[in-house]
Amino acid sequence: MRKYNLLLIIMSYLKIFFLMLCMTLVSCTGQKTRKENDNNDKVGIEVGEIKFPPQNVLQLKSYYLSSSVHVDSTDYLIGYNYRSHSLDYMNIKSRSVTQIVLPGDGPDAIVRLSGIYVQSLDSVWISDESERVFMVDSVGMIKRTIDLKKYLEDQEQLLINTNYAMFTSHLFYNSSRRSLMFLVKNIASDTFLVKEVFIDKDGKMATYQLSSSKVVPDMSKGYAYINFPNVNFVGEDIVYNYPVESSIYVLNIRTNERKYILADSHYTSNIIKKCTTVGDYATLEKHWLENPHFYDVMYLPKYKIYARLHADKVDFDEKKGMEKLINERDLYLMLFDENMEKICEVKLSNYRYSPFTGWNATYSGLALFVDNFLDEKNNTDDLTIDIISPK
Numbered sequence: 001m002r003k004y005n006l007l008l009i010i011m012s013y014l015k016i017f018f019l020m021l022c023m024t025l026v027s028c029t030g031q032k033t034r035k036e037n038d039n040n041d042k043v044g045i046e047v048g049e050i051k052f053p054p055q056n057v058l059q060l061k062s063y064y065l066s067s068s069v070h071v072d073s074t075d076y077l078i079g080y081n082y083r084s085h086s087l088d089y090m091n092i093k094s095r096s097v098t099q100i101v102l103p104g105d106g107p108d109a110i111v112r113l114s115g116i117y118v119q120s121l122d123s124v125w126i127s128d129e130s131e132r133v134f135m136v137d138s139v140g141m142i143k144r145t146i147d148l149k150k151y152l153e154d155q156e157q158l159l160i161n162t163n164y165a166m167f168t169s170h171l172f173y174n175s176s177r178r179s180l181m182f183l184v185k186n187i188a189s190d191t192f193l194v195k196e197v198f199i200d201k202d203g204k205m206a207t208y209q210l211s212s213s214k215v216v217p218d219m220s221k222g223y224a225y226i227n228f229p230n231v232n233f234v235g236e237d238i239v240y241n242y243p244v245e246s247s248i249y250v251l252n253i254r255t256n257e258r259k260y261i262l263a264d265s266h267y268t269s270n271i272i273k274k275c276t277t278v279g280d281y282a283t284l285e286k287h288w289l290e291n292p293h294f295y296d297v298m299y300l301p302k303y304k305i306y307a308r309l310h311a312d313k314v315d316f317d318e319k320k321g322m323e324k325l326i327n328e329r330d331l332y333l334m335l336f337d338e339n340m341e342k343i344c345e346v347k348l349s350n351y352r353y354s355p356f357t358g359w360n361a362t363y364s365g366l367a368l369f370v371d372n373f374l375d376e377k378n379n380t381d382d383l384t385i386d387i388i389s390p391k
Contacts, residue, residue, distance in 0.1 A: 042343040043335065046391040049370075050092060052383040057099040059088050061381050062357040062369030065162045069118040070301070070363035077360060077367060077385070078124060080113045087116075087124060087136070090383070092362070097383070100140040102126075108142055110134060115160040115171030115182075125173045125180070127160045133171065133180060144199070146180065151197055151205055155188040159228060164356050165288065166225045167243055168296040172233035179206075181238075183231045190220060192229055194238050196253070208238060208253055214260060215245040215271055222274035224284045230296035239297045239306070246270040246310070248297055248340065261340045267332060267347065268292045268312045289314050289325055298361035303390055305343070306336040307366050311355045327373040329355050333366070335390060344390065351375045352386070365389035 052059075063079030070076075077090040087100045102110045115127040122138045127148070135144040148158055160182050162168050169183035180197045196206040210229060213219065219227035219242070226243045233239070238251040241263075250259040264270045272291040277283055294310040312330040320328075331353055335344040351374040353359070359368040370384035378384055 041345060043390040045333065045335075045344065045346055045388050047349075048365075048387045048389070050095060050385045050387060052090070052095045052097065052385075054382070055097045057088070057097055058084060059090075059097045059099075059383055061383060062354060062371035063088070064164070064357040065113060065116055066358065066360045067116040067118040067124075068360050068362040068367070069120060071121055075362040075364050075367075076118070076121065077362065078116060078118050080116060080126075082112065085110075085112075087126075087140070089121070090385070092364075092367075092385070092387070100136070100138065102136070102140060103142070108145075110142075115162070117171045117173050119173050119175060125171060127171045127182070131158050146197065146199060148182070148197070150203075151195055152184065153186075155186055157185045157187055159183040159185055159192075161228075162358070164293075164295060164358060167228040167230050169229065169231040170233065170296070174233070174236075181233055183229070185228070194231065194251075206253070208251055210238070210240055210251065211249055211258060211260075213242045213245055213247065215247055216242065219244065222276065223272070224275065224287075226272070226288065226293070230294075232296050232298060234299045234306075239299070241294060241297055241308070243294050244272040246294055248306075248308070248336075250340070259340070261336075263308065263334065263336070263340075263342065265292075265310065265332060265334065266345050268310065268330075285322065286316055289322075289329075290316050293355070298366065300361055300365060300389075301363050302365075304338045305390060306338075306340065307361065308334050308336075309359065310334070323373055326355060327351065331355065333388065348388075352378075362387070 060081055066077050066079035068077050075092040079088050081088045085102050085104050089098045111128045111130050113126050113128050117125040124136050125133060127133045131148045133146045133148060134142050136142055159169050160171050172181040178200050181194055184193050184195050192210045194208045198204040223244055229240045229242050231240045236252055236254045241248045246263050246265055248261040248263045269292050275287040291313050292310055297306055297308045299306055310332050314325050314329050331348045333346055333348055337343050351372045352370055353368050354371045357371060365387040368386045370378050370386055
């Protein structure tokens with residue numbers, strides 16, 4: 001009898017334990033979910049889902065090119081809508097989208113965009129494939145035009161680009177210095193540098209040379225289209241990294257101080273293997289899938305932390321097809337404090353985000369567009385954004 005009573009007590013405790021476990025794991029749909037980590041990290045993450053209702057404008061499901069601004073306690077994302085050649089203003093709080101159509105014809109025509117930096121809702125800096133930068137207001141009027149070709153040498157290549165299969169180098173406007181900053185490659189010396197153009201001082205410019213990767217110093221062969229740095233800007237710091245390895249590099253433009261941060265992943269390989277096979281684009285794409293890929297480093301002002309995403313490799317199976325393989329990739333988020341100490345690494349939800357289109361840092365967290373070919377729950381064209389923040 002005692003053994004029977006003891007067994008009942010143990011079973012009761014087990015029921016309570018599993019009930020508490022289920023309550024911890026299950027969350028309300030469309031609200032916020034929390035993810036703990038098993039990596040002895042200092043913080044976890046919280047995911048808030050923002051579903052936009054049907055709009056009066058034809059917005060996209062996801063925007064590969066976007067920038068954010070924080071105004072009156074509200075986060076806005078401004079994304080390039082390539083279908084309508086417009087800037088789409090997404091109000092995260094009101095869940096509304098307004099649209100500014102860009103001029104596509106005439107002497108002031110703006111062609112396909114390559115970069116966006118939002119100074120304010122009424123001052124948006126954009127670059128296009130003609131290698132010009134425009135400042136447009138909230139109704140789409142061009143207030144300023146700067147031809148970046150004037151600041152390039154014969155052997156220099158402008159690299160304002162957002163292509164998550166290759167690299168991401170942002171356009172940046174430094175309001176305190178009244179300058180535009182962007183990445184350039186010197187083809188002759190095979191080096192990368194950032195140029196700073198002072199917009200009120202015609203012809204005045206500063207140049208900052210970036211350090212090569214300490215892990216893979218020579219990327220001239222075997223890395224194809226991923227041998228460029230990801231470049232972002234935080235105040236007076238140029239924060240950059242290379243898609244082929246996990247380290248982070250920082251250059252302060254005022255002091256010229258350089259920092260090198262080991263930012264290894266706990267879950268994936270931290271270096272891409274060199275492609276030794278000479279082949280066509282399909283060969284390079286297979287190599288890209290069979291290796292991790294490290295994306296640009298972003299800054300979340302509210303928390304004074306940095307965030308970086310990276311995709312893990314997948315086992316290549318030609319029968320699955322490229323689209324399925326691409327969308328099967330695991331996506332990891334790493335967070336770093338203001339001293340670039342790692343404080344979190346967590347795997348994000350499977351089949352929810354695309355490794356191509358896209359994400360952006362906002363004041364309140366990391367915004368990821370919910371858009372994955374394999375996602376059966378979100379298979380409409382409705383706009384849904386997840387906001388990931390530390391907790």
